[in-house]
Amino acid sequence: MHISTDPWVWVAAILTLAIFTFLYKDNPLFKFAEHLFVGVATGYGLVIIYFNAFKPNLYQPLFVEHNLLYIIPFFFGILYFSAAIPKFSYMMRWPIALLLGIGSGLSIPLSFQTYIVEHTKSTILRFPYPNAALFINALILFIGVLTVLIYFYFSYPHKGAIGTISRIGIIFIMIGFGASFGYTVMARFSLLVGRIQFLLGQWLGIHTVM
């Protein structure tokens, strides 16, 4: 066991423990660590965006290289700040409209292809299958998609055959929820394990944890 002598490891360890104090109850130590994290993350993000996005993509070409074409994005960017002046706040809609137009134009056909076309294609049963397992898998998928879609079809009362099919759909949805819950438990544990590994390994120097 070799306790770390790195002051930054100590800072991180103390802040981690401060966050953990919330498990007992809300307290000023937790609040301090929480606010510090938000502040540092925002400040860090801002500096990175300034040097990696604003400076090379606008400041450098417009104000240093005098490429006048960049006046257009500069003008539309400035309009976002019109929200602060009530009289001119309507101007903020212009850059939003521009971005929405570009975004929609780019994403609608591709999103339709990604989410609808490809996913529908994969539910089609394509005979012959090389082995029984693949056929069973495709059949389960086919039945699952169909029954879940019928469960979400609300224009017809869920009675009789439709009611039975939609109940099968619920079973598939529940299995989906179960899988999501299992994965969520693993995800949350992993975050805690990561912190315990840091505290025991990097801070307290217990070598078996890493």
Next chain:
Amino acid sequence: MRKFLIKLSKIERRYIYLTLFLALTLPLIFPPNFPQKMSPTVKSVFEFIDTLPPGSHVLLSADYDASVLPEVDPMYRAVLKHCILRGVVPIGMTLYPQGAVLALDAFKEAEEYLGARRDTDYVFLGYQAGFQAVILGIGENIKNVFPKDYFGTPIDSIPAMRGVNNYKDIALVISFSGSSVPVTWVIYAYSKYHQKVAAAVTAVSAADFYPYIQTGQFVGMLAGMKGAAEYEYAVRKIMKDEGIEKLPPAKAVKGMDANSIGHLLIMLFIIIGNLGYFASKRRK
């Protein structure tokens, strides 16, 4: 017995936290060393990289921040080392402002343990703002999006980037993420440029991504700490087989030992909770 079950199901949450903390800590101090069998979705990614000809390029996009570090970071490190061990050139980049420093640390680790050399064995481009614009831009010409690498070296003068212009020259894109960014890669890189894409994601979002494997939009997927542990285990095996004595920390493999014990405990809690509920219901 019934009284005991009812009492147990109403136990204060702080005792549950303590039990959970011990269940996750003890396996880290006294590792049970559970075996890691590679699942099919991880195997697909592993075999894809394993069979690439040396000199091929793989784009590793570190689309994550510190909040998902324990799950996603070991994946990034393991895949990166695998590429270098097989002579495949990893191109590091990120769509997240915080991702650059985290990914850079992984490259430094590859330098330390595998002797990887910057600009020859790997390239690190760093961060570029604008998700869709960056992904679409790489499809046209990567040099327009990243004229210089993270260290300020012009892309044209980097030996490992010679002949790399767009997706046609990149064998695989892997998005390491704790959000829906891998789907953004599918929308703009796979659907538009037919670029092969794989995902390395947190467990909490993994269930949402399975349909993309079924459709073939993802080559494969590393899901959560389990996926990271499986890949890490396989890469460590390659390193041992190649006679590398100094091995990097096996954070995911050891973390998964603790995770498995914690999972069993949660299942036990659910059973006790339900038994207590039924016992109290019968009494009424």
